[in-house]
Amino acid sequence: MNDTAPPAPLAPEPLPHRARIDxxxxxxxxxxxSLYARFDQGAPVAELVLAHSDLIDGVLRELWAEHLxxxxxxxxxxxxxxxxxxxxxxxxxxxxxxxxxDAEPRLSGQLEVLLTLLWDIGLEVGHSVRSVEDCVRxxxxxxxxxxxxxxxxxxxxxxxxxARMLEATGPGRLWDSARxxxxxxxxxxxxxxxxxxxxxxxxxxxKENPGGLRDIQMIAWVxxxxxxxxxxxxxxxxxxxxxxxxxxxxxxxxxxxxIRFSLHRLAGRREDRLLxxxxxxxxxxxxxxxxxxxxxxxxxxxxxxxxxxxLNRLNEMLLQLFREAILLRDVLGPPVAINRRFQSRSxxxxxxxxxxxxxxxxxxxxxxxxxQTRPELEGIxxxxxxxxxxxxHRIDTRFRADLRARSLFMEILREPNGLTHAMRRMNRYGVxxxxxxxxxxxxxRMQYDLLHVYxxxxxxxxxxxxxxxxxxxxxxxEFPLCSAIARRIPKIELLxxxxxxxxxxxxxxxxxxxxGAHDAWDFCQQHGLSAFDSRLVSxxxxxxxxxxxxxxRKDISDPEVIQTFAERIGDPNRLDxxxxxxxADTRATNPERWNGWKDxxxxxxxxxxxxxxxxxxxxxxxxxxxxxxxxxxxLRLVARYGADPEAxxxxxRKFSFDFFLHNSPGEIAWQSRQILCADPDALPLAVIRPVTxxxxxxxxxxxxxxxxxxxxxxAMLDQLGLSIMDARVMTxxxxxxxxxxxxxxxxxxxxxxxLRMEEIRTALTEELRHEEDNEIRVARRLPRRHRCFxxxxxVSFATxxxxxxxxxxxxxxxxxxxxxxxxxxxxxxxxxxQNAKIATVGAEVDDVFFIxxxxxxxxxxxxxxxxxxxxxxxxxxxxxxxxx
Numbered sequence: 001m002n003d004t005a006p007p008a009p010l011a012p013e014p015l016p017h018r019a020r021i022d023x024x025x026x027x028x029x030x031x032x033x034s035l036y037a038r039f040d041q042g043a044p045v046a047e048l049v050l051a052h053s054d055l056i057d058g059v060l061r062e063l064w065a066e067h068l069x070x071x072x073x074x075x076x077x078x079x080x081x082x083x084x085x086x087x088x089x090x091x092x093x094x095x096x097x098x099x100x101x102d103a104e105p106r107l108s109g110q111l112e113v114l115l116t117l118l119w120d121i122g123l124e125v126g127h128s129v130r131s132v133e134d135c136v137r138x139x140x141x142x143x144x145x146x147x148x149x150x151x152x153x154x155x156x157x158x159x160x161x162x163a164r165m166l167e168a169t170g171p172g173r174l175w176d177s178a179r180x181x182x183x184x185x186x187x188x189x190x191x192x193x194x195x196x197x198x199x200x201x202x203x204x205x206x207k208e209n210p211g212g213l214r215d216i217q218m219i220a221w222v223x224x225x226x227x228x229x230x231x232x233x234x235x236x237x238x239x240x241x242x243x244x245x246x247x248x249x250x251x252x253x254x255x256x257x258x259i260r261f262s263l264h265r266l267a268g269r270r271e272d273r274l275l276x277x278x279x280x281x282x283x284x285x286x287x288x289x290x291x292x293x294x295x296x297x298x299x300x301x302x303x304x305x306x307x308x309x310x311l312n313r314l315n316e317m318l319l320q321l322f323r324e325a326i327l328l329r330d331v332l333g334p335p336v337a338i339n340r341r342f343q344s345r346s347x348x349x350x351x352x353x354x355x356x357x358x359x360x361x362x363x364x365x366x367x368x369x370x371x372q373t374r375p376e377l378e379g380i381x382x383x384x385x386x387x388x389x390x391x392x393h394r395i396d397t398r399f400r401a402d403l404r405a406r407s408l409f410m411e412i413l414r415e416p417n418g419l420t421h422a423m424r425r426m427n428r429y430g431v432x433x434x435x436x437x438x439x440x441x442x443x444x445r446m447q448y449d450l451l452h453v454y455x456x457x458x459x460x461x462x463x464x465x466x467x468x469x470x471x472x473x474x475x476x477x478e479f480p481l482c483s484a485i486a487r488r489i490p491k492i493e494l495l496x497x498x499x500x501x502x503x504x505x506x507x508x509x510x511x512x513x514x515x516g517a518h519d520a521w522d523f524c525q526q527h528g529l530s531a532f533d534s535r536l537v538s539x540x541x542x543x544x545x546x547x548x549x550x551x552x553r554k555d556i557s558d559p560e561v562i563q564t565f566a567e568r569i570g571d572p573n574r575l576d577x578x579x580x581x582x583x584a585d586t587r588a589t590n591p592e593r594w595n596g597w598k599d600x601x602x603x604x605x606x607x608x609x610x611x612x613x614x615x616x617x618x619x620x621x622x623x624x625x626x627x628x629x630x631x632x633x634x635l636r637l638v639a640r641y642g643a644d645p646e647a648x649x650x651x652x653r654k655f656s657f658d659f660f661l662h663n664s665p666g667e668i669a670w671q672s673r674q675i676l677c678a679d680p681d682a683l684p685l686a687v688i689r690p691v692t693x694x695x696x697x698x699x700x701x702x703x704x705x706x707x708x709x710x711x712x713x714x715a716m717l718d719q720l721g722l723s724i725m726d727a728r729v730m731t732x733x734x735x736x737x738x739x740x741x742x743x744x745x746x747x748x749x750x751x752x753x754x755l756r757m758e759e760i761r762t763a764l765t766e767e768l769r770h771e772e773d774n775e776i777r778v779a780r781r782l783p784r785r786h787r788c789f790x791x792x793x794x795v796s797f798a799t800x801x802x803x804x805x806x807x808x809x810x811x812x813x814x815x816x817x818x819x820x821x822x823x824x825x826x827x828x829x830x831x832x833x834q835n836a837k838i839a840t841v842g843a844e845v846d847d848v849f850f851i852x853x854x855x856x857x858x859x860x861x862x863x864x865x866x867x868x869x870x871x872x873x874x875x876x877x878x879x880x881x882x883x884x
Contacts, residue, residue, distance in 0.1 A: 024059060024121040031055040032089055036265060045257045053078075053085040056093055056123070061156045067114045068157075073103025074111075075157030077165075080126070083151035088257070090264040090271070093118075094126040096152065098161050101131050124270065132165045139169050143183040146175050150224050177226040181326045185319060188218055200305055200458040202446070206256050206263075207272040211308030213256050215315040216249065222322050240321050242386075245314060252311040258286075259304065274304070279448070293509040297448050305444035305455050313389065313428055320348075320382035342370055349374075350381040357391035361399055364392060365408045365435070368426055372418035380425070388429045395434035406527045409435065413493040420465040427457060438504050438519050445507050449844075453590045456506045463499040466584035467492075481603060482583055485576045494533055497524065498540035498581055517542035540577055543568070547582040551601040552839040553848055556608060557662040560802055563620045565605070566612040575613060579606045595748040596695025597725050604694065627657060633665035634672065643673050651675060654732040656856075658803065658834060662728060663740075666693065671740065675702050684768040688757045690750055696725050696742040697751040699760065703768055705737040710833050711823020713739065716767045718817055720760055721746050727819075727836035791844050793876050795869040799858055800850065805834055806859045808849040808868070812876055818845065821879050825871045829864075830854050
């Protein structure tokens, strides 16, 4: 750190104002282009950020000399990242202009001109103008200001003024080490929570996320404040880091710097988020190529995630060491013996001897089991964490074959407390990947889509966390059915094993469910489970996607769908296990996309399948019997509200069997009552039921049938910002259209509030009153993220013989107005829609439409189906390109 100002450069000959601005702009641009060229040639990024800082130093000193000369009582100071001489291409240039109180009035005009000029030449300047007294007052109130001053570096000006500021804000005057450390750790925790508490977000912020650059800076700030360290390597000298750990820290910082350097260059501005928009380009720039089972972008992101995971481990360890040195002042409580290998000290678990893991490698698992059984322990001491990291290579083939190790691992799974924390720690310290080698492949592995918001290992541990919460009574209110089932299943550890292995084969090629099922079987057999239990775990892994796919993509109102699914499940015990795994997995895939609709669909499928299994697979319920039961129950409900049962029966004689087959008795009763109570002269009828049994809102429409009714209705619903989850459309024998749409409002919640419902009802009614078929242009834009995932449109057909209809499955890019475009194609091709299942998987829709021709018969002509496929593909291609 400089204590005296560098010699002031000679002020250049003044140029005309515009020419001077252009000259400096050109100089800065040329400097950046030179840095980019050196970066492409492989120059170390540490040299480049230093060179960029030096470039800015030169410009600022010249301009200061030109505008303030050797003015007394004023000093230009670099702070923040610029103060550390770690300036990325588009980072803010943070400066402090330090002024003496008597100098500020006479210098204010010159300083204002200088600051304006800095912006004019293209610098993103973050500045403050303060006296020493101001610095003391602001720093005392705000740890962020104090942190900036720790990074202060004298550029030019009054060196004595700068020295007074350093003395006045030193640790002996402000923010002693303990207070500073406590504030910075609280700040870090708040920052982590803001960014989701995980380093594994799909679009991580490489500066602010856990394990990011800010965590490295946090270490440096504490080291400077408490130890007066000049560099991170000083921590080796103070025995806080080993030489190997220091190199790991610097290598991680270097990778993050390279990524940030490239991001700024790609974006042309300051950008610290690894957005999908840039990930592919960065992967190519870093030399990755697509492999048979792993995209280049996935390889690049796995390198990033594994790096920040390692940095996160080092951050955790160092902060514990700092806590002991700063807050506890190296005075720990006396050791309390636990067993021959471990003891507790000041609430943290530690080994009794640094050679414990060498002499008794099984202690590498025992340490996590002890934390589960002793809730009074807050964690593991940093010195022991270091020993775990240094010794986990001892978990080898011989270790894994040891019956004691296998028994201990199963004890960890069966322990009623602390499973989630144990598994997360085991992953963080490298023990889980060492014990289950297949798990190492998914550590840090991302899937380049919008469905999975975490890396595979993080997702897996979140599944286990969700499963664990089902078994804890205090969380019963979250998922009451899941909690009730979890308490009655025979062996909950089998569920945890299924969660651990369900995605373990991701990225290996082939069907990950089948490959993972083989891994799970082998693991269970090796760990002494019975053949029955091993088969159950293996079956759960192989079938972990079946229940969610059935619920979201098939018509679970159809008894044949339930019968087929029940036959695949086989018995109620398997159904219980699979339901719990499915709910936990779906919630952990993308928590923001979990909603009441998915919850209700899975719950409905569970209950219907359980009834089928208890009734007996050889005794399926006949459609006629089911419809009769539904009608009787619906009549009872209608009569409760004073409606005439005979009028109801007369209405139903105009309806198709599908209406009764695919609606519940409550839905049949509610819709029938709306029609019977409607004024025939006031049609169309549009009614909203705020919340249905499926956790969505129902929009019910009754009007005269017409062409493109589906397209116009869906376009209007889309324009209103509603997401359609399910659509059921029927035409009665007297030419009336009965349409029901299950929708969610923005944010994935049911429609709420009388004003919002009236807005929707009025818009629909007015639109449907127009006789002319004007196409509605949906104004909502394609989300930014979706543009990064090109999706081919695929259309396939199958015949649903029992229900006399054709099933059309559409997979394509999710975009506003999609259903309206499909409806327009149905209109043009003479297709009648009977029902639709709407499913969005990341950026891709996987919708199923149940269709007939205008005579209500299945479409079987190959030419007609080929024409329909071609029309849909062409229209959607034009729509996504914005040509429609």
